[in-house]
Amino acid sequence: MSAPQFDPASYDAQLEEKKQRLISLLAPFNAPAPDVFDSPREHYRLRAEFRLWREGNERFYAMFAAGDKRTPILIEDFPIASQRINDLMPRVKAAWQANEALNFKLFQAEFLTTLAGDALITLCYHRPLDEHWQNAAQQLANELGVSLIGRSRGQRLVIGRDHVIEELEVNGRSFSYRQPEGAFTQPNGRVNQKMLNWAFDALGERQDDLLELYCGNGNFTLPLATRVRKVLATEISKSSVNAALANLADNQVDNVTLVRLSAEELTEALNEVRPFRRLAGIDLKSYDFGTVFVDPPRAGMDPDTCELTRRFERILYISCNPQTLADNIEQLSDTHRIERCAVFDQFPYTHHMESGVLLVRK
Template structure:
């Protein structure tokens, strides 16, 4: 995570400047002003990883500026982190520094928290974790009131659980998500709620079926299902697919199927280029897809997936990289126009911008 200056008093002005830059970049494709969804100005980040800098027998949380990995930036405060994270950080560090077993060869600490008040602490080592470590870690776990997990090379020691449960209030319904340590989750909880709410609003009065690529743990798919007859979602990560299946059951969803396929593989499947055993229980011909939701990694959509997506009447395109989204728009704009345009400020005080587009066939 990049180091940056955090001053809540400057946040509104910085966000206005970010929105103005985004408008200019997308001006070739739309005259719409973006719907701007601001982040809380502080305590907005739900997960974070810190390096542990050890000096004179004492551990410190640290980060590094890019290219300066031998010059740590010691973390004395972390106001961008959730309030729960800020309560746990000093307790963990105090326990680590009071225990040679917990401190020795510790090189990283990760915190995963939720808006709903759950948390998981992961300690990562350059040593094998033994029974002595487990005893000390369990004592820390009891003190924190939240689970502690240990990792080292080829070793994962789960003392209680390796996940948190998040509950998000979207409109008049609460959705429950299992979020597994090490898998992707949205780092800014309030922006996550805003993104889901915006997507649901864009799907009001939809007809037909929904396809989602890169669905993760079902973060978007599960709330959107109520607006469609059926939904099919794909994800390549085994851990995320397993979480999505559990989240489907936890939320009582009955019209959604998840399959473990990459976007490239699904494109091959729907174009009948090759069959996939993972689709043996899915009848693609039974779907009447009207909308596709894509939330790709920073690389954006590959050319074949972009061409496949262009065949849908409506495209919801969430992006963490406007550069590659604009590259894809060069093709998608030939068949679709932008009907809605949104800015989600996932990472305040940085140049990072996340966008949402609703594209409708011309």
Template sequence: MALHRVNTDDYRQQLAEKAQRLQEAYRPYTDLEPEIFPSPPSHYRLRAEFKVWHEQGRAHYAMYREGEHKKPFVIDEFTVGSELINQLMPKVLEAVNASEVLKKRLFSAEFLTTLSGDALITLIYHKKLDEQWRAEAQALQEKLGFPILGRSRKQKVVLERDYVTEQLDIHGRTYQYKQVEGSFTQPNGEICRAMIGWAMDACADDEGDLLELYCGNGNFTIPLAGQFRKVLATEISKVSVASAQDNIRANGVKNLDIVRLSSEEFTQAIDKVRPFRRLGDIDLDSYDFSTVLVDPPRAGLDPDTCAMVARFSRILYISCNPHTQLENLAELTKTHRIERFALFDQFPYTDHTESGLLLVRK
């Protein structure tokens, strides 16, 4: 399904059906009904990527239908995209079509926006970007009031910055995040805010220290740090770790350390299987971990990480793939019971479902 145009009247019914399917799938492990966090029915997506289709001397935005990746179709609106994306799309396209330099061999345009009104536009080419391109892009940047980034093979041209700044108001406090182009960020801003608030509520009565695996740019980590004595978080992406360090400083967090380790490496470290130079300044024995937060990729937790996570008294498990979360629950529910269960509708009008679980040791 191509989501450039949706019928918002169908949203509530689709969400109810999605919740019913999720509850039935999890019934072997819990009788709880999921707490449902609906998305705004339109303009919810903060990032978008479009193919640029050239026809009769003009550039157009285009998308593909599922299973038809050789047959793009031209679009002139994107109602699931943020209002800022929809405002910028025609302005960028008009400028591209008015400039042979900007238009020539342009094959993709990406938009990254925030709830707080920031934006970054990335133009991607099958050609080397020269000084003439830079001058034209600079003029477009000044006209739009938002930064332009140029990419081609082995080339990245940053005119001003390669990131946006997001501000999320959660439980009476504003958190600031640097989100770098090309790194992972939550695509649905309102659902992101709901997920963080739900995680904070789930940990409200916790005591001890927090371990987080797959922490990204500190999306969950930074707000949760205020509810624990100490926090240790891990992430494998260098770009995300650097962003997280910037976000720690921007939010004035003092009790949080982030290290660049995969979940498999951290499992080896905590089991003292092997030392890691990246943990040189971290004394793992000084932590009294009571809770572990995991938000893994679609593959879920590997067997060793799943076994390590099961040692914790409380497990907060955010999943972008209920199928692999269910596979992990076959092991985790041997030692833990589900106390909270949530559905986060990150991608309305699709079968995609994101879920949240709080598991407590039996």
């Protein structure tokens, strides 16, 4: 993990720079002024991972400057991480220092927390984990009130749960999310909640159906499903699909059909290029899609998926890369215009930014 440039005094200026960058990228498309959603200045990141660096008989949490893997920056606390992570870090360090079963050949520690206060710690080793490790890890998990996972080559030992539970409020309703270890989750919980509320408002109350591509663990699916008649959602990651199905059941959201297909595969299915067994029993023609919601990876939508979205009246697009967002909008600009846009500062003190647009047919 690379060391961030933590400087709260510069926060307002860096957020303004991100706003202006999005305005500049969307200027060719006559975009309205963006809504701007800021982040807490510290303790905003809900997950963190650290390599461990040994000096003498002691191991330290460590990070490295970009491009330098040999000069560790030793970490005692981590102000961008949640308060829960900062509270756990010294206690976990004291535990491995005091117990050889926890300490021997330990090389990485990962923390996953939630706004709701849940926590999961993963300890990674260059050795097989035995009964001595399990006993020590069970005692540590009990003392800290956390779940704990031990990983080594070919091993994954779970003490407690292999996921955390998050609670996020959208338009006055609380949604519960299982967030599995190792699966993607939004790192900035406060800003994620703002993104969900913005998308919920931008979608509006609809009498038709929603197609969602790249649905992940159902982060957006749960609240958006309450705004439409029914949802067809796709995701390729098996762990994310399993988490999304559990989240739909936990929240009693029953108008969503989830299929494990990539966006490219669904494009082929909707274009009737070829059938998919995973769509057996799903009548695609029964859907009256009015809006497509996309939250693609940094590469954005591929050209064919972008063309697929063109057929929809409304495109609700959350992006983690404003350049590929602008590239996709360029492809769609002859048929759609930007009605709303927003900046979400998921990643303070970095150049990364999250943005959103609502495109409607001209």
